[in-house]
Structure formats: C-alpha cells, structure tokens
Amino acid sequence: MKYSRSSRLPWLLRKLLRPLLDPYRRYRHARVIHSVRVSLGLLASILLTTGINLPHGEWASITMLVVIGGLQHHGNIGKKAAERAYGTLIGAAVGLFFIAQFAFFGSPTLTYVGISVVCGFFAYHAIGKGGYTALLSAITVFIVAGHGDNPVADGLWRTVDILIGIALALAFSFALPLYAVFSWRYNLASALRDCAAIHSRIINGQSVTDDEYLKLMNRLNSAMVQLRSLMPSVSKEVKISVNQLDAIQRNLRMCISTLEILANTRPAATDEQAMASLQLSLKAENRQIRIQLVGMARALQTGNAERLERPVPGVDKEPMTNTPVYSALDGYRLLTLQLAANIDDMRQRLAKVSKQWTI
Numbered sequence: 001m002k003y004s005r006s007s008r009l010p011w012l013l014r015k016l017l018r019p020l021l022d023p024y025r026r027y028r029h030a031r032v033i034h035s036v037r038v039s040l041g042l043l044a045s046i047l048l049t050t051g052i053n054l055p056h057g058e059w060a061s062i063t064m065l066v067v068i069g070g071l072q073h074h075g076n077i078g079k080k081a082a083e084r085a086y087g088t089l090i091g092a093a094v095g096l097f098f099i100a101q102f103a104f105f106g107s108p109t110l111t112y113v114g115i116s117v118v119c120g121f122f123a124y125h126a127i128g129k130g131g132y133t134a135l136l137s138a139i140t141v142f143i144v145a146g147h148g149d150n151p152v153a154d155g156l157w158r159t160v161d162i163l164i165g166i167a168l169a170l171a172f173s174f175a176l177p178l179y180a181v182f183s184w185r186y187n188l189a190s191a192l193r194d195c196a197a198i199h200s201r202i203i204n205g206q207s208v209t210d211d212e213y214l215k216l217m218n219r220l221n222s223a224m225v226q227l228r229s230l231m232p233s234v235s236k237e238v239k240i241s242v243n244q245l246d247a248i249q250r251n252l253r254m255c256i257s258t259l260e261i262l263a264n265t266r267p268a269a270t271d272e273q274a275m276a277s278l279q280l281s282l283k284a285e286n287r288q289i290r291i292q293l294v295g296m297a298r299a300l301q302t303g304n305a306e307r308l309e310r311p312v313p314g315v316d317k318e319p320m321t322n323t324p325v326y327s328a329l330d331g332y333r334l335l336t337l338q339l340a341a342n343i344d345d346m347r348q349r350l351a352k353v354s355k356q357w358t359i
Contacts, residue, residue: 023359024301027182034178038069041172045165054164055157059143063088063165066136068173073180073233077173080132085166087133091140092159094118098141099155102148111148115141180233181357184245187230189300191223191252196293198259199339203286208263220256224249238356244349251346258339265332282333285340292343296350305354308347 026033041064049057067081102111122138125131140162144155194216200206201213231245299308350357 023179023182023303024186026178027186030178030183037172037175038065040175041068041168044172045168048164048168049161054161056154056161059158059161060165060168063162064169064172067166067169073178073183073230073237077169079236081166081170081173083130083133084136085163087136088140088159088162088166090133091137092144092155092162094137095141095144095150096152096155096159098145098148099150099152103152108148115145115148179237179359180230181238181359184227184230184234185300185303185357187223187226188248188252189297191220191227192293192297192300194220194223195252195255195259196290196297198263199286199289199293202259202263202266203282208266213263217256217260224253224256227252234357238359240353240356244353248346248349251342251349254342255339255346258335258342262332262335262339265335267329267332282336285336289336289340289343292340292347296343296347299350299354300357303358305351305358308351308354 042061045061045064046057048054049060054060063084067084068077098111098115101114102108119138119141122134122141125134126138140159143162144150144158198208198213198216198220201208207213227249231242231249234240234245235242295307299305
C-alpha cells in the first residue's frame with residue numbers, strides 16, 4: 001500500500017518532534033535545552049537592539065541573563081521576571097530622580113549621600129521577603145543614574161533596554177518550557193525505585209552495609225533535598241498546594257526511615273530459620289510493598305495515573321500499633337505493616353492530585 005506525501009507528513013513530524021515534546025526526554029536533556037534557549041534569546045536581543053540602533057542595547061542582553069540565565073524551571077521564571085520588572089521600575093524612577101536633582105542643584109555631595117542612603121534602605125529590605133526586588137532596585141539605580149551625573153536620555157534608554165530584556169526573557173521562557181513538575185515527577189519516581197531496591201535487599205538477606213546499599217541511601221538523601229527545593233515551583237505551575245506536596249514528601253521520608261530501621265532490625269543472614277519465617281509470614285505484605293512502589297514510579301514516569309486509582313487488596317489501612325512486641329521479630333513485622341500502610345497512603349495522595357501533575 002502506498003501513502004501520499006501529505007499523509008506521511010504528520011507521522012514524520014511527530015517522529016521528528018518527539019524528542020522535544022516528550023517530557024522525559026526534555027527532563028533528561030534539560031541543561032542542553034536551557035543553554036540553547038538562552039543562546040537564542042541572547043542572539044535575538046543582540047539583533048533587535050543593534051538592528052534598530054538602540055543606545056546601550058547591551059543592557060537588554062544583561063537583563064535576559066539575569067532573569068533566565070540561572071532559572072531553568074518555568075515556575076520560577078515568571079516570578080523572577082515580575083520581581084525584576086518591579087525592581088527595574090522602582091530603581092529607574094529613583095535613578096531618574098537623582099539625575100534630575102543633580103542637574104538642578106549641581107551638588108555631588110548631596111547626590112552621593114542620597115544614593116548611598118537610598119541603597120542602604122533597599123539593602124535593609126533585601127534580607128527577607130521581597131529581597132530580590134529590593135536588591136535589583138538598588139542595582140538599577142546605578143545602572144540608570146551612575147553616580148548621578150548620567151544624562152537623562154541615557155537613563156531613559158537604559159530603562160527601556162532593561163524592560164526589553166524582561167519581555168524577551170518571558171517570550172523565550174515559553175519556548176519548550178522546562179517545568180519543575182517534570183523534575184519533581186521523575187526524581188520522585190527514581191526515589192521510589194531506589195526504595196524498592198533497598199526493600200528487596202532487606203527481605204532477601206542481601207548486605208545492608210556494602211557500597212551498593214550506601215550508594216542507594218545517599219541517592220535517596222540527595223533526592224529528598226532536590227524534591228524539597230522543587231516544591232514551591234511545582235506548586236505555582238500545577239496549582240498543587242505546598243501542604244499537599246509536603247505530605248507526599250513526608251510519606252517518602254517515613255518510607256526511607258522505616259526501611260533504615262528494618263535494615264537494622266532484621267535477623268542476621270546466618271539465622272536462616274528466622275529469615276525464612278519472616279519471608280513466609282510477610283510474603284503478602286512484602287509483595288504489596290513492591291507492587292505499590294514500582295507502580296507509583298511507573299505512573300509518575302509515564303503520566304498514566306490510572307494504576308494509582310486501584311488499591312492493592314490486602315493493605316492494612318490501620319496497622320495494629322498497640323500490638324505487644326515481645327521480640328525483635330515482632331517489631332520487624334509491625335514496622336513492615338506500617339511501611340505498607342504508609343506507602344498506600346502515599347499512593348492515595350498521588351492519585352488525588354494526579355490530574356494536576358500529569359501535564
């Protein structure tokens with residue numbers, strides 16, 4: 001069967017654009033995409049400002065670097081651009097005021113003292129909420145006014161250049177946006193797979209002191225830090241409250257802590273009878289734990305959240321925490337039940353907000 005050129009075009013386009021449109025590939029090559037986007041933005045800034053012969057056009061490029069140079073996630077760019085715009089307008093107004101007063105009074109001493117006092121005021125507010133705006137306001141005062149002796153025309157042109165840089169930064173931030181929720185999803189999926197690997201080592205009697213185990217634990221600790229830093233941006237991008245994200249983070253933290261305790265309370269590998277007894281009595285729970293961990297990881301990575309809606313039968317929602325503990329084996333069994341319940345709670349939390357993070 002033959003296909004016309006027009007019928008092949010959509011399929012070919014999809015194939016060519018798949019690396020750019022696939023969220024996981026964009027996550028894996030985030031640095032490359034970010035660097036290309038910044039380079040193209042700077043090229044556009046240079047061509048625009050030189051093409052229309054805009055005075056002091058380099059400030060547009062500098063502003064673009066300030067706004068998006070160190071921010072790859074879309075959730076941060078809008079906030080930083082808004083803060084930069086506010087800081088620019090405030091600093092430009094103050095800078096133009098000092099240029100005008102210097103032209104009127106002609107007193108360098110008054111200008112120097114005034115600029116220093118105003119920047120000291122901005123520095124006071126630079127520590128705390130809104131600090132980025134205050135700091136940029138102080139910087140913009142010097143960009144526009146210099147030491148107060150800059151011409152008014154130069155100050156106005158530099159203000160225009162900075163606003164152009166902000167506009168270009170926002171425009172290029174929407175070109176293949178690198179959402180923080182992608183990093184959050186895939187880092188969390190990787191962490192859950194590592195939890196499954198550690199759990200498998202524990203129940204199968206593998207070493208929990210060798211380099212492989214320590215490597216997994218170090219990777220999990222790093223993932224916890226990364227996930228925590230992504231939460232504000234994820235919340236802005238997909239409208240999931242920080243409290244909900246924190247609850248999921250807490251489930252992950254409890255999972256890691258419980259696994260560490262299980263690793264230190266399981267019977268010695270040489271006690272084959274005790275290990276066999278535990279594996280037999282907790283066979284269903286251990287299977288459920290692995291299914292849930294791997295299932296959540298797959299749902300997060302593929303974006304298919306339907307599997308999260310199906311509860312795993314046999315998970316004890318409220319493990320008997322008041323059950324008497326007569327030995328280390330009893331404690332191990334109770335911790336395993338608590339781990340299964342905690343993981344199921346995490347599954348329910350992810351399912352509840354799945355419509356937001358499956359973008």
